[in-house]
Amino acid sequence: VTLLEQNPRWRLVPRGQAVNLRCILKNSQYPWMSWYQQDLQKQLQWLFTLRSPGDKEVKSLPGADYLATRVTDTELRLQVANMSQGRTLYCTCSAGLGANTGQLYFGEGSKLTVL
C-alpha cells in the first residue's frame, strides 16, 4: 500500500504559469509532511516541513518560487511558480514521525517541465 499519493504525476507548465501539486497521506500516523525538490541529476534538496493544518511557508530558490500549505492532517500542497524556461523539476513529498525518530516515507514525485 502506497503511503503517499502525489498528483499530478507529470505536468507541462506554460512559461509564466504556476502549478499546484497535491500530496495525500494514507496513514496519519506519520504527521510530519515535507516537500523536497529533485533536479534532473536527481540531487534532492529539502524545501519545507509542515506539521499542522493551516501552516504555510514560502521560499524562493534559483529557478522557482514555492508556496507550501498543510491543508489537512492528510493533505499537503505545493504551488510552484516562476520556473525558469526549459527547466525540468521533480517535487517529492515525504512523511515521517518527527525529529530524529527514524526513516521517512516518500511519494513517487511530480515531474514539472516548463515549455
Place this chain on the structure above:
Amino acid sequence: AQSVDQPDAHVTLSEGASLELRCSYSYSAAPYLFWYVQYPGQSLQFLLKYITGDTVVKGTKGFEAEFRKSNSSFNLKKSPAHWSDSAKYFCALEGQGTGSKLSFGKGAKLTVSP
C-alpha cells in the same frame, strides 16, 4: 551546517562481486545517517539507518553499512551483488532536532551486470 558527499557518481560491477558505496558527512554533532534507494520510476525507499549503538547496521535487501566516526563515513555494503540491485543510492543525514529535514548526497548510480 551539515553536508553529505558521495564521491562516486557511477559504480559498475559484475553480479556476484562485493559492492561498497562511499558516503562521508560533515556535521558538528552526532548525526543520524540513512541510506535510501531509488529504482527507475519509483519512489525513494528506506534501506537502513544509524542512530546510535552498534556501528554496523543491517537493513533491507541484504545491505549493511558501517558508521566510522573517525573519518566521518557511512559506507554501504553488500556481498554478493545481484543485478536487481541496479538503482540509484542516496546517503542522507538528519541533524539533531531538524525534524524531517534530510541532507542528501548527490547519489550513486549502481549498475550490476549479469
